[in-house]
Every structure is written in structure tokens, then in C-alpha cells.
Amino acid sequence: MNKIGFIGTGNLAASIIKGLKQKKTGYELFMYDVFEEKAKILAKEYGAQSCSFEEVVRESQTLILAVKPKDIKDLLQELSRSNLSGKLIITVAAGIGLTAYEQMLPGVAIVRVMPNTSSAVLQAVSGMSRGQHVDDQQAITAEKIFSAVGKVLWIDDRKINALTAVSGSGPAYFYLFSELMTEVGEKLGLTKEEAGFLARETLVGAGMMLAEDHRSLQELREAVTSPNGTTEAAINTFIEQGLDEIFHKAMLACWRRAEQMEGEYSQ
Numbered sequence: 001m002n003k004i005g006f007i008g009t010g011n012l013a014a015s016i017i018k019g020l021k022q023k024k025t026g027y028e029l030f031m032y033d034v035f036e037e038k039a040k041i042l043a044k045e046y047g048a049q050s051c052s053f054e055e056v057v058r059e060s061q062t063l064i065l066a067v068k069p070k071d072i073k074d075l076l077q078e079l080s081r082s083n084l085s086g087k088l089i090i091t092v093a094a095g096i097g098l099t100a101y102e103q104m105l106p107g108v109a110i111v112r113v114m115p116n117t118s119s120a121v122l123q124a125v126s127g128m129s130r131g132q133h134v135d136d137q138q139a140i141t142a143e144k145i146f147s148a149v150g151k152v153l154w155i156d157d158r159k160i161n162a163l164t165a166v167s168g169s170g171p172a173y174f175y176l177f178s179e180l181m182t183e184v185g186e187k188l189g190l191t192k193e194e195a196g197f198l199a200r201e202t203l204v205g206a207g208m209m210l211a212e213d214h215r216s217l218q219e220l221r222e223a224v225t226s227p228n229g230t231t232e233a234a235i236n237t238f239i240e241q242g243l244d245e246i247f248h249k250a251m252l253a254c255w256r257r258a259e260q261m262e263g264e265y266s267q
């Protein structure tokens with residue numbers, strides 16, 4: 001399973017290719033994009049081969065579909081006319097369930113992946129669901145590819161929308177928190193630059209603490225919350241003002257939208 005082909009060479013494909021090269025996985029990489037120049041530039045940067053649609057399908061044992069969800073239907077139609085025997089198809093398009101792929105490509109091994117934008121710095125967490133025709137070797141290959149851009153979690157496809165509400169959309173929740181911290185910091189007398197710097201570095205530092213200190217989230221929070229102190233005053237206000245309910249509603253909205261997108265696609 002050493003030949004990997006990319007169909008679509010946008011942001012996510014670029015991150016995966018960067019990760020595969022940095023981890024020295026030794027895969028031979030092929031790439032195709034409707035905008036030929038894009039594939040060529042990426043291929044040149046990473047010592048890969050840019051090629052035609054027919055070539056990428058023929059040469060690759062694993063094909064990564066890295067196009068936007070709106071382009072998936074046409075792409076699957078094209079793929080359904082190709083010989084995919086023995087190949088693994090990996091898809092990263094949001095909002096399209098495994099069943100839809102398996103209907104369009106009967107008998108084909110499909111792995112669906114939901115990464116997040118931290119793939120750009122090789123710190124993604126990717127949910128992976130395994131189609132019914134995927135063998136163990138193919139599952140290992142899929143895991144190896146996405147381990148090159150961060151951590152992976154195999155999960156039942158029916159849980160992918162819940163995963164989207166936590167990790168797929170999750171980075172934006174923390175960015176929003178930091179934006180709000182910046183705004184309030186300014187109201188408390190800091191300059192925009194001072195508050196922005198502090199909010200950003202606080203998020204980076206907290207993330208690194210999580211990566212290195214294996215205490216639970218609650219323990220880490222309690223460690224900075226001394227009784228009757230400043231942090232406790234803030235945390236109590238979050239709780240009294242219903243932050244838990246706001247989070248519940250927001251993540252439910254995310255999950256519902258993902259379910260709706262899947263519904264729209266299968267119509």
C-alpha cells in the first residue's frame with residue numbers, strides 16, 4: 001500500500017503531504033487537481049508526481065479524496081467508471097456518510113475521516129470510520145496517513161457528527177473564547193495588542209499544558225482556582241450565567257447541522 005494518490009490538492013491535502021514527508025513514511029505520492037498548476041506546485045515542493053485523473057487512479061493503491069463536499073458527487077460518478085478493485089478510498093469531505101459512498105461505489109473499501117484545521121501544524125485530531133469492505137492492512141495504512149498530521153480516533157460512522165461537534169468545529173470555539181477575552185481585556189484597560197497577545201499566548205500555553213500534563217481537565221482547572229481567589233470569581237460567574245447551557249445548545253446546533261447536511265446529501 002505504498003502508492004498514495006490525492007484527488008484535490010488544496011489546504012488539507014497540502015497538510016497531509018507535508019506530514020507524510022516530515023514523518024519520512026516513504027510513500028510514493030501522486031496528485032491530481034482540476035487546477036493543474038496547483039497540483040504541479042505542490043508536487044514540486046514535496047518531490048511528488050502531478051498527473052491526470054486517469055493516472056492518479058491507476059497508479060495509487062490508496063486514493064485520498066480531498067475536495068469540498070459540493071464536488072464529491074461528480075467525483076464519485078467519475079470514480080464509479082474506474083477500476084477500483086483492491087484500492088482503498090479515503091474521504092475527508094464533511095457531511096457525507098459512509099453509506100452514501102458505499103452506495104455509489106459498491107464493494108469498494110472506504111474510510112471516512114473527519115480531521116480538523118490543526119492538521120496545518122500537524123496537530124489535528126481525526127475521527128476515522130471504517131467501511132465494511134476495508135481489510136486490516138488498509139485500515140493500518142489509513143491510520144498511518146492521518147497519524148502523520150496528528151492523533152486519530154477510530155469511531156463508528158454514526159458518531160462522526162458528534163465528533164464534528166467536539167473536535168471538527170472545536171478549534172473555532174477556543175478561538176472565539178480568545179477573541180472575547182481580547183475584547184474584554186481592552187474594556188479593562190489593556191490595548192488591543194496587549195490583550196490579543198495575552199489571550200493568544202494563554203490559549204497556546206493551556207494547550208501545551210494539556211499535551212504534557214496528564215492530569216484531568218477538572219484537576220488542571222482546579223489547580224489554578226484557589227478558594228475565594230480571582231479565577232474562582234470568574235468561573236463562578238461563567239457557571240451562574242449558564243455557560244454549560246450555552247455550550248450544550250451550540251454543540252447541539254453543530255451536530256444538527258451536520259445531520260442535516262448528511263440528509264441533504266443522501267436526497
Ligand SMILES: NC(=O)c1ccc[n+]([C@@H]2O[C@H](COP(=O)([O-])OP(=O)(O)OC[C@H]3O[C@@H](n4cnc5c(N)ncnc54)[C@H](OP(=O)(O)O)[C@@H]3O)[C@@H](O)[C@H]2O)c1
Binds near residue numbers: 010067
Ligand atoms: N482543511 C481542513 O482542515 C479540513 C478539516 C476537516 C475536513 N476537511 C474537508 O477536506 C476537504 C478539502 O478541504 P480543503 O480545505 O483542502 O479544500 P480546498 O482547499 O478547497 O481544496 C480542494 C481542492 O480540490 C479541487 N477539486 C475540486 N473538485 C475536484 C475534482 N473533481 N478533482 C480534482 N480536484 C478537485 C479544488 O479545486 P477548485 O478550488 O477549483 O474547486 C481545490 O483545489 C473538504 O471536503 C473539507 O470538508 C478539511
